[in-house]
Amino acid sequence: MxxxxxxxxxxxxxxxxxxxxxxxxxxxxxxxxxxxxxxxxxxxxxxxxxxxxxxxxxxxxxxxxxxxxxxxxxxxxxxxxFFEERAEGPSPRYIVRRGQRRLLRLTPSGVLKESLAPDAPGQMEMYELTLSAGGSSGPDFVKHQGEKAGYVLAGTLRLWLDHEAHLLEAGDSFRFPSTVPHMFDNPTDAPTRIVWITNPVEP
The missing domain is CATH 1.10.260.40 (lambda repressor-like DNA-binding domains)
Structure with a gap:
């Protein structure tokens, strides 16, 4: 509770x-x-x-x-x-304060993304994802160059890798090549929070 x-x-x-x-x-x-x-x-x-x-x-x-x-x-x-503009205030080069996270709301998909990485160009993307009950990445698998990793902060994540489902709970983590067909969803009636890290270039 x-x-x-x-x-x-x-x-x-x-x-x-x-x-x-x-x-x-x-x-x-x-x-x-x-x-x-x-x-x-x-x-x-x-x-x-x-x-x-x-x-x-x-x-x-x-x-x-x-x-x-x-x-x-x-x-x-x-x-x-594609995220919303940053909140008013100074923007440190290497630091993102909690109140200055840029947001992306994909409401029909039940997904809220908060950018955890500074705006400065870099190879790594890092987000906090909140999946509402039934929220998902979409109905289809995706694959591309790069690598992905993450850590489940709270709730349950169902991560599909090469058409095989893996149920992850709070404290579980993952890493996989983005060339593996993948998708994810929240199969429960409670929200899920994940730290999600993406390197969109080939490692």
């Missing part, structure tokens, strides 16, 4: 989901245009349909974790590029 209360207390306040989707879609559209890519070419690079990308850019759809990862790889930016 104490763990559940802590998770609930840490949940950020409700936001305008439509405005958040529009901001995310605008980020994708501007980045695509700056790279000189058509919808067709971005779709080909990301392995996504033109209709899906068009809906995302117009703020009419919220991407899954999988879709956002495919877009980030195709557009050659870290997923943190």
């Amino acid at each position: 104490k763990e559940q209360a802590e998770l609930t207390a840490r949940t950020p306040p409700e936001i305008d989901e439509a405005a958040s989707d529009r901001r995310l879609g605008e980020s994708v559209r501007l980045l695509r245009q700056n790279m000189g890519l058509s919808l067709q070419e971005l779709g080909r690079r990301a392995g996504l349909s033109i209709g899906m990308i068009s809906q995302l850019e117009r703020g009419l759809a919220t991407p899954s974790v999988r879709t956002l990862r495919l877009l980030s790889l195709a557009l050659q930016v870290p997923i943190s590029f």
Whole structure:
């Protein structure tokens, strides 16, 4: 019960989901245009349909974790590029204070991502993920170059690696090559929190 209360207390306040989707879609559209890519070419690079990308850019759809990862790889930016702007205040080069974490809410997927890494360019991405009951990375497996690792802070994580399910509880950890087909979800009725680390380049 104490763990559940802590998770609930840490949940950020409700936001305008439509405005958040529009901001995310605008980020994708501007980045695509700056790279000189058509919808067709971005779709080909990301392995996504033109209709899906068009809906995302117009703020009419919220991407899954999988879709956002495919877009980030195709557009050659870290997923943190799509996060909300940092809260007001100084931004240390190497430190991220708890109150200054940038957020990404993928509400339909039941996923909240908080960036734990500074904004300065680097090879490693680090997040705290909160998965609501039934939350998931999306309905499909994804694979790409790089490596992933994580640590379950609270709750239960079902991690699918090469179509095999692994149930992880608080205190469990993992690491695997991102070339292994993978996806994840929270099969319980309580929130799950994970520290998630990604190195999107081949180790």
